[in-house]
Amino acid sequence: MAVFIVETHYDPAHSEERMAARPAHLVNLDRMLERGQLVNAGPLADGSGAVLIYTVPDRAALDHLLEADPYPKTAVQVTSVREWTPNYHFHP
Template identity: 55%
Template sequence: MWIVELSFTDAPERLAARPAHREKLTDLHEKGVVRMAGPLADDSGAVLVFDVPDRAALDQLLAEDPYFSTKGVRVERLREWQPFIR
């Protein structure tokens, strides 16, 4: 699994792109690819957990969603995660 940490600014482009992004994440969640996703309580960023086999698969998913390169959204960190409880 992979944890993606985002940071946000108040750029209006981010808010405009968010509905389509959430729709895409919901679809990926239904397919078991996104395990969890959501904004931090203060809306300064978000955390997403992807269940994909490797970094290449994660990079492809991030490239397919324009939200991750939208003004006001920054991918701060990508971390491989190995949970022992699922």
């Protein structure tokens, strides 16, 4: 399994769209968490975006999950995807 850190940016011009899709986005995150695909996620303290940590077989699997997110692509953009090698094991 690979671990990826994904950073997103919220476009302030599309905040109404993002907030309208937020309930579906949170349900999607909960499902990924239950399936062991999502380790953790949360907004940045300044409200400009979020950081999500995924554990998936490979980059293609991650791309599939990111594409399926209910947030409109105009409202939330992925700004960084980095594969990460954690020093400690996650405890779901």
